[in-house]
Amino acid sequence: MDLLRFAAVGSVDDGKSTLIGRLLHDTKQLFDDQLEAVEAASRRRGVDGIDLSFVTDGLRAEREQGITIDVAYRYAATPTRKFVIADCPGHVQYTRNMATGASTADLALVVVDAPKGLREQTRRHVCIAALLGVRHLVVAANKMDRVGWDETAYRAVVEEMAHLASRLGLATCVVIPVSALHGDNVAVRGGSAPWYGGPTVLEALEAAPSGAWAGAHGDHRGSLARLPVQWVLRRPGGGRSYAGMVNGGSFRLGDRVVVLPGGQTSTVSGLRTVDTPMEEAPVGLSVSLDLADDLDVSRGDLVAGVAGAPEVVTELTATVCWFAARPLAVGDQYRVKHTTRVTPGRVTSVDRRLDVNDLRLDDARSLGENDIGTVTIEVASPLAVDPYRRNRITGSFVLIDPVTNATVAAGMVGLPELAAPDPGT
Amino acid sequence: MTTTLDTPSTPGHPAGGGRSPLSGFPGNRPIGLRPVDHLDLLEAHAVFILREVAAECERPVLLFSGGKDSAVLLRLAEKAFRPGRLPFPVMHVDTGHNFPEVLDFRDRRIEEMGEELLVASVQDAIDAGRVADPGPNGMRNRLQTTALLDAIRAHEFDACIGGARRDEDKARAKERVLSFRDSFGQWDPKQQRPELWQLYSGTVRPGESLRAFPLSDWTELDIWQYIAREQLALPSIYFAHRRPVIERGGMLLAASSWVSAGPGETARDETVRFRTVGDATCTGAILSEATTVAQIIRETAASRVSERGATRADDRLSETSMEDRKREGYF
Missing domain, CATH: 3.40.50.300 (P-loop containing nucleotide triphosphate hydrolases)
Known part of the structure; x- marks a missing residue:
C-alpha cells in the first residue's frame, strides 16, 4: 500500500x-x-x-x-x-x-x-x-x-x-x-x-x-546519490561509519563517491540500514556508510556519487518565502541551515518579488512579511547544493535569526520558472 | 505492505533476551530482499530526528516511562547510535503511582542496555512541598510538569525527547517535531517555529528548551506493527490478564494501594489489558482477551474508540486538557 x-x-x-x-x-x-x-x-x-x-x-x-x-x-x-x-x-x-x-x-x-x-x-x-x-x-x-x-x-x-x-x-x-x-x-x-x-x-x-x-524525499526519478552526513559512528576495533539519510538516488557497494565540499574521493566499502548489512541503500532510508579510504569526514559534509556531483558554492541564488515582520534587506546576516550544515550567511542582493496576482516578477529592494522573492546570499563556508527542482532536500535551506533563533525564511536554490501567459489572457 | 503481523510475542518475556549491542536486532529482513515499506520510512525518519537532536542540542535527554511508545523510542535510539553509547541519558518522570510491572520492565531494559537512568520524582516534589499531594484517588499526571521542569533546570537539559504521537490528541496534532518551550517550559501554539522539509532547528537560548517527538507521524497501529516486527518486549500489563478493577467515570481503573473502591463502588475481577500506561490513578484498562501482539494489532485495527479516549481520565477534564497541560510545560 x-x-x-x-x-x-x-x-x-x-x-x-x-x-x-x-x-x-x-x-x-x-x-x-x-x-x-x-x-x-x-x-x-x-x-x-x-x-x-x-x-x-x-x-x-x-x-x-x-x-x-x-x-x-x-x-x-x-x-x-x-x-x-x-x-x-x-x-x-x-x-x-x-x-x-x-x-x-x-x-x-x-x-x-x-x-x-x-x-x-x-x-x-x-x-x-x-x-x-x-x-x-x-x-x-x-x-x-x-x-x-x-x-x-x-x-x-x-x-x-x-x-x-x-x-x-x-x-x-x-x-x-x-x-x-x-x-x-x-x-x-x-x-x-x-x-x-x-x-x-x-x-x-x-x-x-x-x-x-x-x-x-524528493522526486527521485533520475535523482543522483546524495547522503548528508549527520553523525559519525565509531566502530569497535577502529574505523568510522558515516550515518545519515539517503536523500537522493541510491548507493551501492563499490560505488565511487566524492565527499563535499572538500572534494576527496573514495569507494563505498560498507552499507547498513542501522544494523543490517546491505548491498544497496535506497533513497529515504537512514543508513550508515563506510568508505575504503581514511578521510576526514564530519557532520555537514555531503557524500555524493562522483557522476553528477552537486555544485559547491559560496553564494546561493535562491527563491525565498519571507516569514518575519521585519523586512529582508541587503546586508542582513542570518544562519543558513542547509542539510546538516549550519553556516553564517549575508544577503548580498534582493532582486525580485513575485506578484502573486499577475504572476509577475517585479524588481525589489526588500521583501516584506509573506512575500516570495529572489535573493543572493553569500555563505561563510561552502555548501554543496542541487537546484531545488532536482532535489527537495539538497536544494533547500532555512534562514535562522542569530539572536532569537526564529526561523525567518524558507529558501529554494534556483529561480522560479514561470511559463509565459497564454496569448489573449 | 510486507509487515509481518503474526510474529508471536510472549508477554513479559525477558526484555531483549540480553543480546549484546552488536548482535543486531531481530525481525529485520534485509532491504533488497523485500520492498521498502511504511515502517521502514517511519523508522528512517525517527532515526534521522534522533541524530539531529543529538547533534544540534547541547544536553538532550530521552524520556522513558516503560510504556510501549517509549519502548519503541528506545529501540530507535539504539538503532541511531549503536555500536556507540547513547549520546544522552534516559530519564523517567515517575508519578509515584506507577504499575510495578512497568517499573520492573523499565529497570530491566535500562540495565540490559547498559545506559544511565535518571528518575525525576513527583513524590520528591510533593515531599519537598513544591506541589500539593492530590491525596488518595487523586490524579498525579499534571504534577509531572513540576518534576519535569525541575529536572530540566537541575540538569540544564535543552531538549527532552519523548514518544508522543500526533494521532493521540488534537493539540499534539498541531505540534512541531521540535517543539519550542520558553524558560517557563510553556508551549505557545500561536508562535511555533516554521519547520520545513526535514530542516529541524535545535538552537535555544539558556533556560529555553525543546521537546522532540521522533514518533510524531506514527499511529497507534504503526507502533504495534513495529513492536511485532522488532519483537520488542513490553510490560506484561499490555497483554490480557485477570485483575481486580473498579469502574469509575466509565473507565476501569486497576484496584491498587492508590485506587480503592469509594462509596457505591466495588472491585471486581475482569480480563483486561492496558492500551496506554501512565499514572495508575487516571489510566483505564479495556476488556480484552488479546494475549499476543498479533491479537492486539487486530483489535487496534478494528477499534472504534481512540487510544486516549478509551483510557485517559486526565484528558476528559476539559475540551482542551492536553493543550492546557502543554502550555504549563508538560511533555
Whole structure:
C-alpha cells in the first residue's frame, strides 16, 4: 500500500478544515469518542448540527475564532492508500505555517469558495505550493450549494485554476464541484450537478500519482546519490561509519563517491540500514556508510556519487518565502541551515518579488512579511547544493535569526520558472 | 505492505533476551530482499530526528516511562547510535503511582542496555512541598510538569525527547517535531517555529528548551506493527490478564494501594489489558482477551474508540486538557 502526503490549502473561510473533517467523517476515520467530542464542542458553541472543522481545529483559540492557526496533521487510510494530511491555515498572518505543511506534500488540495472565486491568498498558496515542489492539484470548488449548483460558478474556478496551473508548470489539476458542509462529492457523490461527470475528492486523492516525498524525499526519478552526513559512528576495533539519510538516488557497494565540499574521493566499502548489512541503500532510508579510504569526514559534509556531483558554492541564488515582520534587506546576516550544515550567511542582493496576482516578477529592494522573492546570499563556508527542482532536500535551506533563533525564511536554490501567459489572457 | 503481523510475542518475556549491542536486532529482513515499506520510512525518519537532536542540542535527554511508545523510542535510539553509547541519558518522570510491572520492565531494559537512568520524582516534589499531594484517588499526571521542569533546570537539559504521537490528541496534532518551550517550559501554539522539509532547528537560548517527538507521524497501529516486527518486549500489563478493577467515570481503573473502591463502588475481577500506561490513578484498562501482539494489532485495527479516549481520565477534564497541560510545560 502506498502513501500520499497532501496539504489542504487556500484562503481563510473557504472551508479547508470543514472539508478535511467531512472527508475523515465520511470515510469513517474518526473514532466514536472523537466524534462525540466534536458534537459536544459544536453544541457548546450553539452550532446547529455538527461543525466538522473542529475535527482538526483543536486549539482553544482556533475554536473561539473559527479559524485555523497552525497545521494539523491527520492520518487516514482507505483500502488502497495511506494518507498523511496537513490541514493548513488560510489566514495571511499564518502563511509560514502553511509553508510548513506544504513543504512535505506531494499534492495540494486547494479549497476555493466557488461563489466568491479565487482570492489573492488562494493564489499565494498555490504559488507557494508550486514553488515548494507540489506538482499535482486537486481543487475543491466549495460551497456549490450556496449558488444552487450553478455550473457557471464552477466553470469560472476551472478557468482560473487552469490558467494558474499552466503558468506554474503544474502536472495535473482536477477541479471538483463540492459542498463540504453537506458532503456532496467529497467522499460520496451528491449535490445537483448533472453536468459534472468527474471524480469525487476522495477518488481524485486515491487516483493521484503516488507520493514522491514520502517514498523518496524528493522526486527521485533520475535523482543522483546524495547522503548528508549527520553523525559519525565509531566502530569497535577502529574505523568510522558515516550515518545519515539517503536523500537522493541510491548507493551501492563499490560505488565511487566524492565527499563535499572538500572534494576527496573514495569507494563505498560498507552499507547498513542501522544494523543490517546491505548491498544497496535506497533513497529515504537512514543508513550508515563506510568508505575504503581514511578521510576526514564530519557532520555537514555531503557524500555524493562522483557522476553528477552537486555544485559547491559560496553564494546561493535562491527563491525565498519571507516569514518575519521585519523586512529582508541587503546586508542582513542570518544562519543558513542547509542539510546538516549550519553556516553564517549575508544577503548580498534582493532582486525580485513575485506578484502573486499577475504572476509577475517585479524588481525589489526588500521583501516584506509573506512575500516570495529572489535573493543572493553569500555563505561563510561552502555548501554543496542541487537546484531545488532536482532535489527537495539538497536544494533547500532555512534562514535562522542569530539572536532569537526564529526561523525567518524558507529558501529554494534556483529561480522560479514561470511559463509565459497564454496569448489573449 | 510486507509487515509481518503474526510474529508471536510472549508477554513479559525477558526484555531483549540480553543480546549484546552488536548482535543486531531481530525481525529485520534485509532491504533488497523485500520492498521498502511504511515502517521502514517511519523508522528512517525517527532515526534521522534522533541524530539531529543529538547533534544540534547541547544536553538532550530521552524520556522513558516503560510504556510501549517509549519502548519503541528506545529501540530507535539504539538503532541511531549503536555500536556507540547513547549520546544522552534516559530519564523517567515517575508519578509515584506507577504499575510495578512497568517499573520492573523499565529497570530491566535500562540495565540490559547498559545506559544511565535518571528518575525525576513527583513524590520528591510533593515531599519537598513544591506541589500539593492530590491525596488518595487523586490524579498525579499534571504534577509531572513540576518534576519535569525541575529536572530540566537541575540538569540544564535543552531538549527532552519523548514518544508522543500526533494521532493521540488534537493539540499534539498541531505540534512541531521540535517543539519550542520558553524558560517557563510553556508551549505557545500561536508562535511555533516554521519547520520545513526535514530542516529541524535545535538552537535555544539558556533556560529555553525543546521537546522532540521522533514518533510524531506514527499511529497507534504503526507502533504495534513495529513492536511485532522488532519483537520488542513490553510490560506484561499490555497483554490480557485477570485483575481486580473498579469502574469509575466509565473507565476501569486497576484496584491498587492508590485506587480503592469509594462509596457505591466495588472491585471486581475482569480480563483486561492496558492500551496506554501512565499514572495508575487516571489510566483505564479495556476488556480484552488479546494475549499476543498479533491479537492486539487486530483489535487496534478494528477499534472504534481512540487510544486516549478509551483510557485517559486526565484528558476528559476539559475540551482542551492536553493543550492546557502543554502550555504549563508538560511533555
